Amino acid sequence: MILAACTLAAAVGLVSPAAAAPQPLEYVNLGDSFSAGSGVYPVVPTAVSQCMQSERNFSHIVAQQLGHRLTDVSCGGAKTGDFYAPQYPGTRAQLDALTPTTELVTLMIGGNNNNTFAGAMATCIGAMVSSPVAQAPCQAQHGAKLAEPIETQTYPALVKALSDIHDRSPQARVFIAGYPWLLPASGSCYPQMPVAAGDVPYLRALQAKLNDAVRRAAKETGATFVDMSQVSEGRDGCKPVGERWIEPMLFATQPVPVHPNADGERAIAAEMLKAIG
Numbered sequence: 001m002i003l004a005a006c007t008l009a010a011a012v013g014l015v016s017p018a019a020a021a022p023q024p025l026e027y028v029n030l031g032d033s034f035s036a037g038s039g040v041y042p043v044v045p046t047a048v049s050q051c052m053q054s055e056r057n058f059s060h061i062v063a064q065q066l067g068h069r070l071t072d073v074s075c076g077g078a079k080t081g082d083f084y085a086p087q088y089p090g091t092r093a094q095l096d097a098l099t100p101t102t103e104l105v106t107l108m109i110g111g112n113n114n115n116t117f118a119g120a121m122a123t124c125i126g127a128m129v130s131s132p133v134a135q136a137p138c139q140a141q142h143g144a145k146l147a148e149p150i151e152t153q154t155y156p157a158l159v160k161a162l163s164d165i166h167d168r169s170p171q172a173r174v175f176i177a178g179y180p181w182l183l184p185a186s187g188s189c190y191p192q193m194p195v196a197a198g199d200v201p202y203l204r205a206l207q208a209k210l211n212d213a214v215r216r217a218a219k220e221t222g223a224t225f226v227d228m229s230q231v232s233e234g235r236d237g238c239k240p241v242g243e244r245w246i247e248p249m250l251f252a253t254q255p256v257p258v259h260p261n262a263d264g265e266r267a268i269a270a271e272m273l274k275a276i277g
Contacts, residue, residue: 027068028169029059030083030094031107033076034179037265039247039256044072048090051075056262058177059106061269062276068104073097076256079112080157083164095168102169106272108177110158110214114149117182120206121249121258124195136198147209154210158217166221174223175275177268178211180232182246182258189238192248193258226275231267 029035037057047053053074054060063070073094075087083094098105111117123146124138131137165174183189183204188197195203211229218225237246237258245264249257260268 024067024069025103026099026101027059027063027066027070027104027106028097028102028172029057029070029072029074029106030097030165031074031109032078032112033074033256033259034111034268035059035106035108035177036072036074036076036078037260038076039252039254039259040262040265041254047072048075048088050077050088051091052256054265056265058265058269058272061266062106062272065269065273066276071097074107077112078109080109080154080161083109083161095164098165098168098172100169100171102172104276105165105169105172105174106177107165107175108179108268109161110154110210111179113154113157116146116150116154116206116210117258120146120203121193121195124199124203125249127199128194128196131196134196134198136202137196138199139202147206150206150209150213155213155217158214159220162217162221162223165223173276174218174221175226175272176214176218176223177226177272178214178228179207180228180245180260180264180267181236182207184234184236184238187238189236189248192238192250194249224275226268226271228268228271231271232264235264235267 036051037054038052040054040056042055044053044055059070059072078087085093127138127141183200186201189200215225232245235245237244237248245260245267247254247257247261254261
């Protein structure tokens with residue numbers, strides 16, 4: 001009688017079908033050229049060309065490993081301001097990619113605010129050219145001035161950006177990575193990075209201050225900071241091919257120097273995956 005009842009129930013549609021397969025988790029990647037993997041080929045064919053967004057950037061690796069549905073709006077040259085307005089024709093404000101159902105957000109941002117990375121590098125190259133025999137001409141000429149905007153401008157901009165991500169996607173887990181080391185702790189990096197030997201630790205301290213601002217902003221807003229400093233030690237742009245995760249200013253093996261290569265993007269992905277769990 002039980003078997004007959006079940007058969008009848010199935011015939012009239014009262015027995016539930018097999019549970020549908022779970023939908024892929026909604027994953028959004030935001031950020032700048034380190035997040036976009038600018039310089040690592042191949043580029044995403046549907047992305048705006050100026051963004052130089054790579055199919056092998058860390059978010060694509062994370063999405064593939066976890067089976068998530070990725071929306072990647074990272075773009076080379078992005079600042080936190082580009083979270084709120086289109087950066088180039090054909091792009092959109094990066095935060096517009098977020099929805100109330102977004103469940104995972106990753107990003108790297110801050111290095112372009114106030115032209116921190118590129119501006120400091122250009123300034124210190126110029127200082128070496130103008131004072132070729134000085135030990136640390138950039139530090140002597142500029143002191144704390146290059147780092148001051150990190151605290152007064154970049155840090156509050158990071159706090160606002162991370163807070164607004166949480167507001168737009170309140171269910172999302174948010175992971176923001178610090179920047180891997182561009183330079184070693186000391187020693188000459190010439191000619192790959194054409195700055196005076198004494199300015200190598202000066203520029204490294206500037207990057208450390210930026211990474212600390214990212215870390216503190218993450219803590220203040222409930223995001224997770226993914227620290228790249230320990231794992232990238234000894235992988236800076238002064239190391240030879242095969243060891244380095246950052247390409248140097250001169251003799252780079254990709255079109256965007258002083259940025260992660262494919263190994264660097266894989267390393268960021270590995271640390272993101274550890275943090276995501």
